[in-house]
Each structure stands twice: as structure tokens, then as C-alpha cells.
Amino acid sequence: MKAISVLGSTGSIGTQTLEIAEEFPEQFRVVAITAGVNLPLVVKQIKQHNPEVVALAEKSLLPELQETLESLSSQERPPKLPTLVGGVEGLKIAASWENADMVVSGIVGCAGLLPTLAAIRSGKDLVLANKETLIAAAPVVLPELKRSGSRLLPADSEHSAIFQCLQGTPWAENAHLSTGIPTPGLRRIQLTASGGAFRDWSADDLKKATIADATSHPNWSMGRKITVDSATLMNKGLEVIEAHYLFGIDYQQIEIVIHPQSIIHSMIELSDSSVLAQLGWPDMKLPILYCLSWPNRQETPWRRLNLTEIGELTFKSPDTEKYPCMDLAYAAGKAGGTMPAVLNAANEEAVAEFLREKIHFLDIPKVIEKTCEKHKNDLKSNPNLDEVIAIDSWSRQNVKELVSKDKNILTL
């Protein structure tokens, strides 16, 4: 049985991880959870999973949680109340909890960075769903991974597909160490992209795109922010950067392929020209479960893929004009150092402004490009953690200023 610490237990990755633990109680036990402000759900999770420690990002909420737990009836109350801890220090305690065998990192944004680093430093294997860990902080994280021997297991469906396909190659050993060591026989990674909400729109039609249009994803049910990232294809651009760091592969060897059915989750091309692919229904649970059970496979009664029912899988090259975010991501990745952090923060802020109806959909790439452009002369190739966090803030601030002042770049 594996004991798991779940960072961000009330988020999308966290709740799915807990559902898996519930479905396979013989295999997985949740010993630590961390959460933000959703106390009712935290209480429910404590009753269900009986973790040893619970960390709240907001220290001030601890008394309320303590009180609620103590007021539970003897039937509802877990046999032993968990240790409650709070703030960044509390998150770090849960992230490096001694009884945990592995840590699932599902805290969104830079808030996840410190606890994720604490997990890495403790040498535990890390299920990675927090993309900032690699995109913004690779220069900080990669040396730490090397030092501690902690292994990164990717929970994204695309990176999981690559990871699964790489298992059978002679270079599988490097595929989960995030050593940055190039895998000599891995010639190309093909990341598949659904094409998002606007895949059937012309570049011209995008001028009329509304928030409602941008937040309805054809295949995956996800949060609003990430659905917009799908529509701009920035999510795929960010995945390209993650793939670069995870699998030690050059940017020119990473390709994006539009595959509207989202059945092939990604492919690898090996040096002999053979291509391996992983397929499945679009459901995050499978890649999360694979991380938890790796290198084994946990038997499930989950819906089996039926290609004859699907009938056809289609593929086309992405239109770089329609999806400028893709090129921005490649450029930021190639620039390296702090540039991916700037790109990621600028994108988060730009999407937030779009969702607040302050900018148009087509402005998202514009403000990101302006912000990356401005950072060029300040780029640090080997930043420390404080510098990464400072640059993240600067990038967000810059987007806000562009939106409020630089009206002449905006479409609206």
C-alpha cells in the first residue's frame, strides 16, 4: 500500500486523486492533505480519508477547522483527529510528511512552488500536476531533483502518454528523473492538441469570439482558465516547455499536432522511425492513477476504449497564425531561464483580464508578447527561487499596466 500526501486536495487534481484512493483502498492511503479555503470539503475529506496531517494555506482558518472537527458526532469523527498545521510552513510539513511515500502536487500557481520544493527536498516521488514547478522554476527545481533523487511523474495526460510510451525504450531510466539528460533514441515528441473551442473557427472569425465561446471545451471538462488556454493553444505551448524539461528533449524535436478527438494523448518517435502512442478516453484519472501505481498498473473497471465506436482519428498541423500563443511559448522556452516564468504569469493574468471582460480574446497573445519582449534584457538564466517569484509578480503587474494604460494595443 502506498501512502500519499495530496497538495491541493480540494482542487481538480486533488479531488480526483482522493476519488482514486477511495476506489482502490487496498492500494492507496491518503496520509496528508493541504487545502485553501474550502473548509466544508476539507472536513468531508478528513471524515472519508482520515489523514494524519491537514495543512491549510490560510493559517487563520485553523481554529474554525479545529472547532468543526471537535464538534463532529462520535460516529462522524475519524478515530484520531489529524494534526492541523497552517501557512507556508504548514504546507511544507504536509508536503514532506514522513509517512508519505509519494506526493501529488496539485496546487495551482506559484503558491504550489514552495510545498512542491519541500516534497522534492524530502526525496519523495512527486506526481506533477502543478505546471509552475517546471515552467516557472525549472532552473531551481532541476538541481534539487538531482540532489534528492526525487522522481517526477507527470500527471498531465500528454506527458503521461509520453512517459508511458518511453517505459519500454532503452532510455526509460532517464524518462522520470528530470535529469535534463537528453534521451538519445528519442527523436521526436508529438503532443496532441484538441484544438480547443475555436478549432473550427477561421482566424478571422476569432475577432467575434466571446467569453462564452472561449470557455466551452469540446472534449475535456476543465476549469475556465485552462479552457481558455486550450482555445489559445497556450496550454499546448506550456506543455511543450514542460516536455522539454521532463524528457530532456530539444524544442525543435517537440511538435504539436491537432487531433480533435483527444484519443491519442501523445506520441513518441524513436530513432529507428518507430512511433509509439498512448490512447484512452479523455479523463485525467487514468494518468493520475498511472503515476500512483507506476511502474505497475492498477487494474480498473473503467470504461474501455473502443476505436470502432469512435470510427476515425484525424490529425492536422496547427495554424500558427490562428494560434500565436504557440510560437510565443516556443520562443520563451528557447530563451530559457526566467522567460518561461514571465510567459506563464503573463498568460495567467491576461486570461484573467479576458475573463473579467477587460480585454478581447485576441489581446491575450498581444499582452503576453509585449511582456516577454520587455523582459528580454532582464532575463536571468540561473535564477534562484526568490528571483523566480519576483519575476512572476513583475510579469503579472506588467500585464495589468498594459491593460489599463496601453489602450492602443488592445482590440476592444
Added chain:
Amino acid sequence: MKAISVLGSTGSIGTQTLEIAEEFPEQFRVVAITAGVNLPLVVKQIKQHNPEVVALAEKSLLPELQETLESLSSQERPPKLPTLVGGVEGLKIAASWENADMVVSGIVGCAGLLPTLAAIRSGKDLVLANKETLIAAAPVVLPELKRSGSRLLPADSEHSAIFQCLQGTPWAENAHLSTGIPTPGLRRIQLTASGGAFRDWSADDLKKATIADATSHPNWSMGRKITVDSATLMNKGLEVIEAHYLFGIDYQQIEIVIHPQSIIHSMIELSDSSVLAQLGWPDMKLPILYCLSWPNRQETPWRRLNLTEIGELTFKSPDTEKYPCMDLAYAAGKAGGTMPAVLNAANEEAVAEFLREKIHFLDIPKVIEKTCEKHKNDLKSNPNLDEVIAIDSWSRQNVKELVSKDKNILTL
């Protein structure tokens, strides 16, 4: 560098193996070849590859070969003339040649059985392209494999795909031993089939099928016999039986999927519901090379797969009414013992009669079914090699008799 013995060097698999050895002279060296009657090609191969031993199935051709080699000019002549051997004993010598690290078994038909068994008994790894080895003689071959530790590496594109996909699973160890041990996490094998020459024909239209129609394959360039097997889908049925023995998987877990583009060469479904696939252009060289370089991968400059150029991959369930040979193969496989040998021999003979214009395309399954039916009461579950060979002959003879006497089952 690996030293290879090539059984059937002038056939399709043999010549492709030699082309690979020629293309990668640092990796592979041909030390032994065996051939039938194509002496000019044998001489060319000797000049090119300078093997240590050459075996001819026809002993009577040895003097002619000896003479031709001795009459070569000093420039054309290899530095040291090969040892020449002949007949079944000669083939066995080449198959178990001491300096060979592995053996490629590409001799078609029952003629390949004895040398293939000799290779297995010598404990060498075997690249399997001779399908009789498993289909007709599994009850004889499997115990020999266990005894000698020789490993079967499948050269068929479908089985190679499965083999490649299995490499990364926790059960990869059993995937090349032909131990018949079930691989617990392998839930399903999906063998893809192009659908052959008649894939777009209705069951009714098949009544008008001619030899020319049946021998033109849409995707693969192959011999006439195997192209007809593609058209009846018997080739897929035979592959189902091979997959059963190779991967120790029950027949109800093996599925055939019509995939007209022949790009996905086969798929495996694992116990967690994840599906892995291997893709490539339709070209036998890649699976042969993979066998030769396994568990490594040999870098090649071969044409890279481009899915955006292909555009779409389609899938449908095969029509069992249109392709009765499929059900015949499943039934023979499930009956086990000598029944697959009967099926295979009856099919070879029926296709030969079809190509001689003695029977109609639609008669092929009829005479096979009649022959299998007749064998039911004589089925041996644990035959020895002599019994396998005798039953193969009986089956061929039975088809001939049906064709000449039992006119009332025939369409023509």
C-alpha cells in the same frame, strides 16, 4: 556487433534482413544463410556478405554452387569461400551455427520447421517470420523453447507492434519467452487489419471476385499467396493464433479491427484501461530491424511517419459474414492441438487451388471448413513433430480431394 544466421535468405524476409545487414554493417554480420533453388541470388549474397556457411535445401545443387564460387574472379571472390552444406541436415547446421548470435527464420511452410527447431534447441534467440513454427507446431515448439531458453522475437508487423508496446509494461519479461504464461495486466490485444483487396466490396460482390482482384493489396507489397490471405482475412486469423501462443493470451482477449490505412500496426489494452499502440509506414524492415536490435533501437534514416500528411486513421469491426476465414481461425485456435496445423495447411492448399483457377475465391473458406470438420475426431492435443508433419500432409491431401471430387460444395 551481432552475428546472424538467415534461414531462407532469398525469400522476402531473408532479402530484407540482408538489406538491413548491408545498411548497418557496424551492427550486423551475416554468418550463415540457407536457401532453396535461387542460385544466382545465393551467389550474389555470398559475394556481398561473405557468410561462413551456406546451406541449400536441395543437396543436388551443391556441386553447381561450389563450381560457380570457384570460378569467380579473384576480385569477385570472397576472401574465404563458405562451407557448403545441403539437405535438411545442412539447414540444421546453418540454423545452429556456433558463431551466430541469433537466427532469422524466414523459410516458408513446413520446410522451415526442422531448421527452426534446430535453432531453438541451440538456445539462440529466434526472429520469427515463419508462421508454421507457432501455428502448426506450437505443442512441439513451446516446450523446446522452455528447455533451451531461446527467445522468440516476432518479425510480423502486428506482433512486433504488440511486442514493442509490451516492453514498457511490468510483464515485458514474459512477452518474448513464448512461455505461454498469461500476462496478467494484458487485457486485450487489438490486431489491426487493412481489410485486404476486398475491404470496400460487399459480401455479395465477392461472388464476382477474380484472381487479379484478390492478388492486388492496397497497402503492402507482398507475395500472391499472402495477398490472397489478406483478402480472405485468413492472414489475420493466423496472426490471432500466433498472438495467442506468443503472448500467452486467451482467444477471447484478441480482437481484430479493420484499419484500412495500415498505420497503427496493432494495440494492447492494459488492465488499467490504458491503450498503447505502435505506428509506422507499412514496411517489414522496421519490425525485422527491431528484432535484430532489441532491446536496443538502431537509429535509421528511414522515412518518418507524418500523421498530418495522412490526415485520418479509421477503424471498424470486421464483417464476419464477409470474412468467414476469421471465425474458422478462432475456432481452430480454440480447438488447439493439431487443429491450427490443419487449418493452416488447408488454407495454403486452398489458396493454391484458387490461384490455379480450380476453385472460386468464395470456396477457400468452404474447403478449409470441411477439412477442419473432418479432423475433429482425430485431433491430437499433444502431437509430436512427426504427427504435426503427417497432419499437415493429410490436410493438403484432403483439400485436393475435395476440390477434385466434392464438386457440390464448389461455387465454380
